[in-house]
């Protein structure tokens with residue numbers, strides 16, 4: 001039985017060559033997971049994680065500020081509709 005020779009894929013996150021494409025032997029992350037480069041250290045870090053896996057820099061998503069704004073607008077709309085009805 002010959003072991004399946006998979007091309008060694010260096011983990012884009014920790015550089016480890018062990019494990020498989022779906023799971024790094026070093027950090028346990030999916031080597032093919034969506035990634036982005038850190039604005040602080042420039043290394044790749046999984047897009048799914050909120051902090052850089054190298055320098056722990058927190059990412060602020062472009063949506064982060066919009067969510068509270070939408071919630072506040074939604075509450076304001078409800079309050080306004082109630083207030084208008086009470087007039």
Ligand SMILES: [Zn+2]
Nearest residue numbers: 011014024027
């Ligand atoms: Zn890794």
Ligand SMILES: [Zn+2]
Nearest residue numbers: 038041052055
């Ligand atoms: Zn970083």
